[in-house]
Amino acid sequence: MNYAFDFGVIWDNAGVLLAGAWLTFKISLLAITFGLIIGIIGAAFRTSENRILDGIALAYVEIIRNTPYLIQLFFIFFGLPNLGLKLSAEQAAIFSLAVNFGAYSTEIVRAGVQSIAKGQIEAGLAIGFKKLAVFRYIVLPPALANVYPALIGQVILAVLFTSVVSQIAAEDLTFAGDYLNARTFRSFEIYFTIALIYLAIVWLIKLLSFLVERRFFEFAKYRR
Amino acid sequence: MDEFTVSRIFINLLIAAKWTVILSLIAFIGGGIVGAAITLMRISSNKWLRGISWAYIEFFQGTPLLLQLFLAFFGLSVAFGINLSPLQAATLALTGFTSAFLADIWRGSIEALPQGQWEAGSAIGFGYFKQLQLIILPQAVRLSVAPTVGFLVQVIKGTSLASIIGFTELSRAATQINNVTLQSLLIFSLAGVIYFLLCYPLSTWSQHLERKLSYKT
16 A cells, blocks of 8 residues: 655644643643652651651552552542542643652662761761751752762653553643544654654753753762 | 452453563563664664664653554554554564663663673684673673563553553453443552552562672672
8 A cells, every 4th residue: 555644734733732742841840840859758758767757658669660650640530539539630640640750769869868978967967957957958969969860761751651641631742642643544643753752852851951960960070 | 230349350350460461471572582682783883783773772762652552553554554453563562662671771781891801702712792692691691680670560560551552451451340330449459459469579579689699899
């Protein structure tokens, strides 16, 4: 058979794709921000001397890391209403992705925290810092600098995961693709273009992260 | 109509989980074979082979697995007249996905070895493949075992997306039972438990291997 490729369908519907890309961006940004906060708190729990806090954080990490994101999303979107908590598709998307990213970043930040020499913490306590202040000002900045590449890798995976939220009809980039596919049947052109848009986003994140690392985490290099 | 008791739901999910395991094995074996070829291309001295394998890895690592499944299932059919069943399309996409990540892990393990290991092999008269087979691979395999086992967990979780193109495995069975019973909290919890039982032992094994096999620095 002879198939005539027609990428015109992409240009004709650029508005739909752009709207989808915007929601993908919004979901990613909010979920990663909330997820990183969860991850920092989780890492504080994981490294605390309190065994109950450590246990709670460990259970959270293991449950999330050993189940698929699709099931977590369905559990939150379809399951939680059984308990009376009803979220919109967009809220469920952000919430589930934040919980997912939080678990992975907990382990990444924990590795960073444990890479900090004990003497740094003792020095902080010795000059009269409270425990929380030691964590915030002495441990956290170099810890994040040490695990920055791993964290960016996880950010990229989280952005790629957002495509799954199309399955609860959150109108992201992939959902825009499904919508156009159902109307035009130009499946190959549409999904291939969308895949390339995701790839472009991933490259943009890699570029930005390189610039951010040079600007903010340069100090980590002199310490070694 | 049949009664959906908790135990009946669980048994039905377990039956469907068989296909999750089968699809994971297919993806892991297929991905391993293709991944080995991509690894060799990636470390080759020919810049064309390196370029092609680089683009392959960038594509499969830089685009969502869901889009790869859509391209295999809908895209190939419409544009090239290649009609794949959900299982065939899932096999194709998951093999691409798995091979790209495995190739990246394995290349990393090979490049982590000092250059002197290659040079020593060359100095005692080994050709390229002899160096690879007798000197490099035995050490690289040791380095890569833990992350490879760890990645198997990602493959198992990745197979859940095959449900979206209509392949009946654990996640799709859960969705179908949910459509009938609407006991969403229970059903997706049970599905999560089964995935956890499949993945957790592998995660723990991977961490154990990492501690045991890592070179002391």
